[in-house]
Amino acid sequence: MSKLNPIAKIADLPEDSKFRPGHRLCAGCGPAIAAKLITLAVPEAIIVNTTGCVEVGTTIYPYSAWKVPWVHVLFQNNAPVAAGIAAALEKLSAEGRAKKMPVIALGGDGATFDIGLGAISGALERLDRFVYICYDNEAYMNTGIQRSGASILGSATTTSPSGKVIPGKQENKKDLIGIVAAHHIPYAATATLWLWRDMINKIRKAVNYSEQGPAFLHILAPCQFGWRYEPNLTIKISRMAVETRLFPIYEIEDGQLKINFRVTKPAPIEDYLKIQRRTRHLLEPKNAETLQRLKEWAEWSWQRLENLEKAGKVF
Amino acid sequence: MVIGASLAGARTFTATASQGLAYMWEALYAASGLRLPIVMALAARALSAPINIHNDHSDFFGMRDAGWIMFNGEEAQETYDLTLMAYEIAEDPRVLLPAVVSYDGFIVSHAISDFYALSDEDVIAFLGKRSTGPKLDPDNPRTFGVLALQDSYFEFRRQQYEAMENSREVIAKVFRKYEEISGRSYEPLKKYMVEDAETCLVVMGSTVGTARSAAKILREQGEKVGVVDILQYRPWPAKEAEQLFSRFKRIIVMEKTMSPGMMAGPMYEDIASTIYPKYNGVKMVDFTYGLGGRDISTKGVIDIYRLGKELIDKDKTDVVHFYGVRE
Numbered sequence A: 001m002s003k004l005n006p007i008a009k010i011a012d013l014p015e016d017s018k019f020r021p022g023h024r025l026c027a028g029c030g031p032a033i034a035a036k037l038i039t040l041a042v043p044e045a046i047i048v049n050t051t052g053c054v055e056v057g058t059t060i061y062p063y064s065a066w067k068v069p070w071v072h073v074l075f076q077n078n079a080p081v082a083a084g085i086a087a088a089l090e091k092l093s094a095e096g097r098a099k100k101m102p103v104i105a106l107g108g109d110g111a112t113f114d115i116g117l118g119a120i121s122g123a124l125e126r127l128d129r130f131v132y133i134c135y136d137n138e139a140y141m142n143t144g145i146q147r148s149g150a151s152i153l154g155s156a157t158t159t160s161p162s163g164k165v166i167p168g169k170q171e172n173k174k175d176l177i178g179i180v181a182a183h184h185i186p187y188a189a190t191a192t193l194w195l196w197r198d199m200i201n202k203i204r205k206a207v208n209y210s211e212q213g214p215a216f217l218h219i220l221a222p223c224q225f226g227w228r229y230e231p232n233l234t235i236k237i238s239r240m241a242v243e244t245r246l247f248p249i250y251e252i253e254d255g256q257l258k259i260n261f262r263v264t265k266p267a268p269i270e271d272y273l274k275i276q277r278r279t280r281h282l283l284e285p286k287n288a289e290t291l292q293r294l295k296e297w298a299e300w301s302w303q304r305l306e307n308l309e310k311a312g313k314v315f
Numbered sequence B: 001m002v003i004g005a006s007l008a009g010a011r012t013f014t015a016t017a018s019q020g021l022a023y024m025w026e027a028l029y030a031a032s033g034l035r036l037p038i039v040m041a042l043a044a045r046a047l048s049a050p051i052n053i054h055n056d057h058s059d060f061f062g063m064r065d066a067g068w069i070m071f072n073g074e075e076a077q078e079t080y081d082l083t084l085m086a087y088e089i090a091e092d093p094r095v096l097l098p099a100v101v102s103y104d105g106f107i108v109s110h111a112i113s114d115f116y117a118l119s120d121e122d123v124i125a126f127l128g129k130r131s132t133g134p135k136l137d138p139d140n141p142r143t144f145g146v147l148a149l150q151d152s153y154f155e156f157r158r159q160q161y162e163a164m165e166n167s168r169e170v171i172a173k174v175f176r177k178y179e180e181i182s183g184r185s186y187e188p189l190k191k192y193m194v195e196d197a198e199t200c201l202v203v204m205g206s207t208v209g210t211a212r213s214a215a216k217i218l219r220e221q222g223e224k225v226g227v228v229d230i231l232q233y234r235p236w237p238a239k240e241a242e243q244l245f246s247r248f249k250r251i252i253v254m255e256k257t258m259s260p261g262m263m264a265g266p267m268y269e270d271i272a273s274t275i276y277p278k279y280n281g282v283k284m285v286d287f288t289y290g291l292g293g294r295d296i297s298t299k300g301v302i303d304i305y306r307l308g309k310e311l312i313d314k315d316k317t318d319v320v321h322f323y324g325v326r327e
Helices: A029-039 A051-060 A080-094 A108-115 A117-125 A177-179 A196-209 A231-243 A269-273 A286-312 B002-007 B019-021 B025-033 B058-062 B076-090 B118-125 B155-184 B209-219 B238-247 B264-277 B300-315
Strands: A046-049 A071-074 A105-108 A132-138 A187-192 A215-220 A251-252 A258-259 B013-016 B039-046 B069-073 B101-103 B189-192 B201-205 B225-230 B232-234 B250-255 B283-289 B322-323
Touching: A029 A051, A029 A132, A029 A196, A046 A080, A051 A105, A071 A105, A080 A105, A080 A117, A080 A132, A080 B002, A108 A117, A108 A132, A108 B155, A117 A132, A117 A177, A132 A196, A177 A215, A177 A251, A187 A196, A187 A231, A196 A215, A215 A258, A215 B118, A231 A269, A258 A286, A258 B155, A258 B189, A269 A286, B002 B025, B013 B019, B019 B025, B019 B058, B025 B155, B039 B058, B069 B076, B069 B155, B076 B101, B076 B118, B076 B155, B118 B155, B189 B209, B189 B238, B201 B209, B201 B300, B209 B225, B209 B238, B209 B300, B238 B264, B250 B264, B250 B300, B264 B283
Parallel strands: A046 A071, A046 A105, A105 A132, A132 A215, A187 A215, B013 B039, B039 B101, B069 B101, B201 B225, B201 B250, B250 B283, B283 B322
Antiparallel strands: A187 A251, A251 A258, B069 B232, B189 B225
């Protein structure tokens, strides 16, 4: 496979994406924007999708939004399916019976953080040659906004509602990249829609690395339906998540962690929480303790990343 | 992993047993729904709880409706032969369904046994390279594993049923083709001393040999008994089963599985629904035996035969009978 170089400007990308219009995802859908950026970054790839919004919204028979080979099997097995495809292509292309091409496993946070984590870990440990991209919208949106291991502390979901008893989810977001990095794979990174060039170049870098072993991307993809904000705010929300330090942008390459977007003066978390109905209850005085916990978690996570960055090649 | 490799166009094989099979319940349906010609070996074993590891057929019958072609080998030779034939059947463009070849866990899977292997050249000539089935191809990008709703799901499933029906003819053809190169002939229902039999013992797996020994002894004592082994379970060989089973007076079904809440096991139900109500002169009785690897001897099969015959003649056949259990 030919190496994909980083892009400098939008004109470096193909004019049209192989993720086609006409799909049934919501207006302002973060994962849909992510899907489009993925196909722009890597015009030729096999996509292995988990069960989730992107799957059901793009492939309602007899229609498909994908002009690349695409498959959905189960909720939890896109990593082993992708690994199987990559292994078969390796063998078949050597015999001239197939064309070798990048294999991208695409999964939501439910599939990645929770349901498929064991299968993903297996594929990472075996150093299978594929790219895993998690589009994280911080809950099971497709099934009706149930909490996942990716939902942030205090978020109101249908299984962690905010009310008289609890102010939303009581636990912090799982450290996905921490788990992934513990497999010591060639490349792992976070990205989000607002920093679109960073995201595209990371996808391209991940594809290059996938010749050697697995590469992993964790992409924050806001969901207007589940986070309950106006559809035109998706990119702004994606930006605010970064600027509040709630979603740090970093990569781990060759064992070295590097923060790619350094937030020196974090924006107030309150501004981010108050424009989303899943979190605005955290600003009520009775929920001050949860808000404080969320702030401390964001700060602790950021400090930890800075320490890991300074520590050298620790992964 | 094999689902992915099969989608990429490779010929794939996997093996499992017991909990491993139960754990892949979803994947079984996905493999047949995606029409992938995967071949899988199953060392048939009991299911937890309590955990056991030894042979019975609970796992095998558990995948009955998953849309796989299902064979059961009595011993190593049959298992080997059926595995090779399974590829030729599964990959036929009229079929494109996964196939499982089951054989008894431990009793066959962990026993040392001689068998005749074909030469690599013969196998390559028999199977060729895989050229059919779904393929992820950049030059012809297609979408697999779609969301099919109320307006289309039923049609997908109906086609799967059709493919299974098509496999009957393909199986017969492949059995013949394999006989030409191996000299070993196969048929969906394996018969022993059934020609003049009044009573038939129906068994599956490694017990078939034990049942043959028992039938031989019983024949010497003047009992008109035969043995039928269900080698091809899905597609159920309905025509062959109707012709065969309708001519017995008594059918004693021995099952290494249990269907709690039902008055019979799966093989009994299959045979009964094949011959009733057309041939209501045939009486049947069902025995559950050997769960969790409990051994069955020749004497055990003889006991089941005598007891079964007595129960049928006294018309006490409306419940499952358990053989070899402490109660």
